[in-house]
Amino acid sequence: MNQQFLVFLKALLGSCKDLLPIILVIAFFQFAVLQQPMPNIGDILVGLALVVLGLTFFIYGLEMGLFPIGESMAQAFAKKGSISWLLTFAFCLGFGTTVAEPSLIAVAKEAASVAASGGMISDTLESQLSYANGLRFTVAFAVGLAIVIGVLRIIRGWPIQYLILGGYVFVVLMTMIAPSWIIGIAYDSGGVTTSTITVPLVTALGVGLASAIKGRNPMIDGFGLIAFASLTPMIFVMIYGMVLS
Amino acid sequence: MDLFVEFLATLKNTVVDVLPILSIILGFQLLVIRKPIPHIKQVGFGFIYVLIGLALFLLGLEKALFPLGKMMAEQLTAPEFIHPGEQILTVIRWSDYTWVYIFAAAIGFSTTIAEPSLIAVAIKAEEVSGGAINANSLRISVAIGVAIGIALGSFRIVAGHPIHYYIISGYIIVVIQTFFCPKLIVPLAYDSGGVTTSTVTVPLVAALGLGLASTIPGRSPLIDGFGLIAFASLCPIIAVMAYAQITQAKAHHIERSAVKRKRRKVNKLNLIQKKQEQINSSQQNKQDR
Numbered sequence: 090m091n092q093q094f095l096v097f098l099k100a101l102l103g104s105c106k107d108l109l110p111i112i113l114v115i116a117f118f119q120f121a122v123l124q125q126p127m128p129n130i131g132d133i134l135v136g137l138a139l140v141v142l143g144l145t146f147f148i149y150g151l152e153m154g155l156f157p158i159g160e161s162m163a164q165a166f167a168k169k170g171s172i173s174w175l176l177t178f179a180f181c182l183g184f185g186t187t188v189a190e191p192s193l194i195a196v197a198k199e200a201a202s203v204a205a206s207g208g209m210i211s212d213t214l215e216s217q218l219s220y221a222n223g224l225r226f227t228v229a230f231a232v233g234l235a236i237v238i239g240v241l242r243i244i245r246g247w248p249i250q251y252l253i254l255g256g257y258v259f260v261v262l263m264t265m266i267a268p269s270w271i272i273g274i275a276y277d278s279g280g281v282t283t284s285t286i287t288v289p290l291v292t293a294l295g296v297g298l299a300s301a302i303k304g305r306n307p308m309i310d311g312f313g314l315i316a317f318a319s320l321t322p323m324i325f326v327m328i329y330g331m332v333l334s
Numbered sequence: 335m336d337l338f339v340e341f342l343a344t345l346k347n348t349v350v351d352v353l354p355i356l357s358i359i360l361g362f363q364l365l366v367i368r369k370p371i372p373h374i375k376q377v378g379f380g381f382i383y384v385l386i387g388l389a390l391f392l393l394g395l396e397k398a399l400f401p402l403g404k405m406m407a408e409q410l411t412a413p414e415f416i417h418p419g420e421q422i423l424t425v426i427r428w429s430d431y432t433w434v435y436i437f438a439a440a441i442g443f444s445t446t447i448a449e450p451s452l453i454a455v456a457i458k459a460e461e462v463s464g465g466a467i468n469a470n471s472l473r474i475s476v477a478i479g480v481a482i483g484i485a486l487g488s489f490r491i492v493a494g495h496p497i498h499y500y501i502i503s504g505y506i507i508v509v510i511q512t513f514f515c516p517k518l519i520v521p522l523a524y525d526s527g528g529v530t531t532s533t534v535t536v537p538l539v540a541a542l543g544l545g546l547a548s549t550i551p552g553r554s555p556l557i558d559g560f561g562l563i564a565f566a567s568l569c570p571i572i573a574v575m576a577y578a579q580i581t582q583a584k585a586h587h588i589e590r591s592a593v594k595r596k597r598r599k600v601n602k603l604n605l606i607q608k609k610q611e612q613i614n615s616s617q618q619n620k621q622d623r
């Protein structure tokens with residue numbers, strides 16, 4: 090129990106550290122540059138406390154439950170040898186972790202309210218929810234696919250540059266035909282997807298796989314999965330925008 | 335009390351959000367691996383914590399991070415702040431919004447330098463390169479990359495340029511760098527783009543962009559509001575490769591100057607030897623006489 094508490098404290102400290110630079114920068118600008126008292130400071134302090142507490146519980150829970158099981162599964166599948174199961178697992182891992190990604194949930198909701206006030210979708214709660222969920226599942230599908238491609242790359246030993254450059258060309262081509270209101274959010278979705286849950290689990294899969302296969306360097310071949318995961322969502326969100334309009 | 339009701343509503347949504355990952359793990363464990371889940375009690379509790387944590391975080395996001403980002407955008411673009419005592423101008427000049435760019439860069443730099451996943455990646459990179467890449471310098475170069483990225487992104491929102499011109503030129507730079515960069519760093523550099531934008535930074539930066547787009551006259555949140563995160567994930571790729579190139583160039587320079595020094599040393603030695611020989615021979619000549 091005591092040790093559990095220590096782990097919890099460590100998580101608390103970690104989330105405080107995450108937030109500290111933001112608080113410092115904002116406080117500096119508020120008081121030194123703008124030289125004005127903070128508007129509704131009470132609400133914001135309560136909110137910040139909730140963010141710290143929430144992030145702490147979230148990461149603590151991940152380290153207690155999801156990470157060990159996810160990592161052991163990733164390694165088990167990497168060593169098992171059945172490529173079709175490995176690829177299925179890779180897809181599900183990418184999909185599942187992205188769907189639960191907090192910042193994606195938040196940004197998708199915000200994007201829905203912006204799209205509604207911009208008149209791209211009807212201004213009801215229901216259509217906003219369906220747009221936000223559509224966005225999330227599109228991104229999750231794209232990340233799942235990205236992890237599959239990344240795993241195939243590690244198995245076959247393809248050089249990463251060509252795949253990424255090919256992806257860039259795809260992004261550029263899609264940009265020309267996608268509606269202009271989806272482009273911003275589509276470009277953003279690449280960076281949004283890869284944070285708290287996805288990065289550790291996906292890295293575990295990549296490094297586990299690269300060390301299980303002979304002739305692969307875990308450091309060179311283990312990296313690169315995240316790069317795919319931040320590229321494919323752009324393409325798929327643009328497709329989603331085209332389908333909607 | 336209101337807060338508690340809100341929390342329960344968020345919690346209900348969160349359960350739905352997290353359901354897919356739960357079913358995936360259970361499905362694979364029970365149907366494919368066919369073994370009971372190890373430490374099931376611990377995993378169960380962990381899951382409950384994840385749910386509570388996610389709900390609290392999302393609630394706090396609505397209450398603090400989104401409003402903060404928008405508020406800073408509104409305050410820094412307010413006409414009273416930019417032109418105290420002047421009439422409100424109808425023409426927007428991008429140079430009026432200097433504080434916005436500085437704020438954007440400061441947020442980008444400070445959040446990136448403290449980002450735990452970046453620290454982990456930097457340490458790994460130092461190991462891979464056998465010390466040629468310094469973990470701290472790598473972190474600083476990524477942070478500078480993010481700072482420039484977000485500042486450039488806010489400039490784009492102010493100026494109202496279409497985002498794809500910027501991103502596509504960024505891609506072209508990445509492509510060119512890829513050819514000249516040490517091969518070892520390439521996957522790492524590509525990854526660093528996604529790694530740098532953390533769970534706390536993303537909502538704040540997104541809110542900053544939306545806030546800017548809705549307060550600056552003539553900009554629409556729908557077209558101009560998004561895109562800051564895209565800049566924040568593209569610029570670190572360029573920064574990391576640039577860092578690797580600079581280190582490589584430096585190493586070459588040191589090597590080359592070492593060779594030069596050696597050559598000079600050898601020349602000097604040769605000269606000394608020659609002189610010695612001359613002296614010797616002249617002495618011998620004297621003795622002969």
